Amino acid sequence: MITANHSVIVLNRTSGQVTVEPEDEDRFVISAQEAVKACQDHQKADHAIRTFKQELFGPLWEWCFLHAARVKACFVPRTVGRLEVYVIGTSEQYDFAFGDDVARLELSLADRGWNVSAMQLPDGPDEDLLSYFNPEGAIQVYGDPESAPGQSPR
Amino acid sequence: MATQSQHRVKARGNRAFLDEIDASARADWAVVVAFYTAVHLIEDVRAGGSRHSLNHRERLDFVRVHHRAIFVQFQHLYTRSLLARYDSNAAFYRRFANADIRSVVIDGWLAAIKGYVAGLTSPAP
Numbered sequence: 527m528i529t530a531n532h533s534v535i536v537l538n539r540t541s542g543q544v545t546v547e548p549e550d551e552d553r554f555v556i557s558a559q560e561a562v563k564a565c566q567d568h569q570k571a572d573h574a575i576r577t578f579k580q581e582l583f584g585p586l587w588e589w590c591f592l593h594a595a596r597v598k599a600c601f602v603p604r605t606v607g608r609l610e611v612y613v614i615g616t617s618e619q620y621d622f623a624f625g626d627d628v629a630r631l632e633l634s635l636a637d638r639g640w641n642v643s644a645m646q647l648p649d650g651p652d653e654d655l656l657s658y659f660n661p662e663g664a665i666q667v668y669g670d671p672e673s674a675p676g677q678s679p680r
Numbered sequence: 681m682a683t684q685s686q687h688r689v690k691a692r693g694n695r696a697f698l699d700e701i702d703a704s705a706r707a708d709w710a711v712v713v714a715f716y717t718a719v720h721l722i723e724d725v726r727a728g729g730s731r732h733s734l735n736h737r738e739r740l741d742f743v744r745v746h747h748r749a750i751f752v753q754f755q756h757l758y759t760r761s762l763l764a765r766y767d768s769n770a771a772f773y774r775r776f777a778n779a780d781i782r783s784v785v786i787d788g789w790l791a792a793i794k795g796y797v798a799g800l801t802s803p804a805p
Contacts, residue, residue: 608737620775622784625759629752636744643737645759654771658762 534601534666537583546579557604557663582640583667586611589631590668596624598649599669603659609642611635612659614669620648684727684801691720695794698786704778708764711781714790715761718754721797722747728801750796753789760785 535557537546558575583602590597590613599614613628615621625646632644647658655661682690694717703710722739725747726732733739740758744751764772 618774619777620760620763622756622780625756626752629755632755633744633748633751641741643740645762648775650771650774654767657766 534661534664534671536666536671537579537587537668557665581638582635582642583665585635585638586631586667589634593624593627596621596627597668600667601659601661601664602667603661603664609640610659611642611644611667612655613644613646614655615646615648618649621646681732682723682727684724687720687724687727688801691717691724691794694720695790703781703786707776707778707781708767708769708772711757711764711776711785712761714785715757718757718790718793721793722754725797725800747796750793753792756789757785757793 535546558578586600586602590600596616597613598616601612601614603610603612611631613631615624628644628646632642635642635644645658647655694713698710698713698717701710719736719739722743723733726739726742733742736758740751740755743754760776763775767775
């Protein structure tokens with residue numbers, strides 16, 4: 527991984543609850559507020575953010591967990607427009623069957639009222655991933671925190 | 681805004697172009713042309729209702745909501761064309777095998793969308 531100053535926000539999921547590492551909570555709220563604004567169906571502050579965590583990130587994490595063999599990481603970048611979900615695959619090659627699953631994930635989220643765009647990005651060097659989203663302030667829903675583009679190994 | 685028949689002509693021309701080139705030799709451009717063929721097919725349908733897409737994302741939403749049967753194929757084409765346009769050549773060709781451009785992209789995803797749209801739209805004048 528390339529060393530850089532990007533800092534993602536890492537979500538944890540324990541006992542069915544989606545939590546944020548304590549030191550990341552403030553940044554999470556800022557990022558989530560922006561994301562919530564991008565979701566026309568789920569607007570307004572605290573309640574929306576709680577909903578956001580439990581009803582969007584919860585199912586998203588579960589989906590990644592169910593597809594763990596093919597998912598290296600999942601990110602929701604800070605956004606000014608529509609909410610975007612980037613699913614980083616475990617393979618450097620575009621996985622067609624997995625692409626079907628990602629499209630169905632978007633359909634499933636839409637059925638629950640979450641108007642998001644989900645996209646598969648094959649694994650690759652940071653510079654490839656950085657072409658598609660800015661990891662600064664992005665919420666990492668799933669995966670090893672070190673898998674974020676630009677994260678230093680701990 | 682283009683009319684339904686104008687979108688149809690564009691789609692037909694793009695599709696014919698895919699047969700004129702060696703798609704596997706320039707898989708990045710072939711997938712972009714395949715995607716824009718699909719774009720015009722969708723716009724053909726949409727123009728039939730006197731509507732037009734505002735951008736790629738809004739078109740994807742239209743397909744997802746109104747033409748769910750081809751959403752998976754259309755999203756594949758969108759994603760792959762995005763990667764073709766923004767990846768470095770090295771990254772794109774590492775991620776995709778040239779051999780699948782015709783069998784998967786053109787004869788698979790695009791053909792599915794074309795067949796679906798043909799079933800919805802009236803024959804060309």
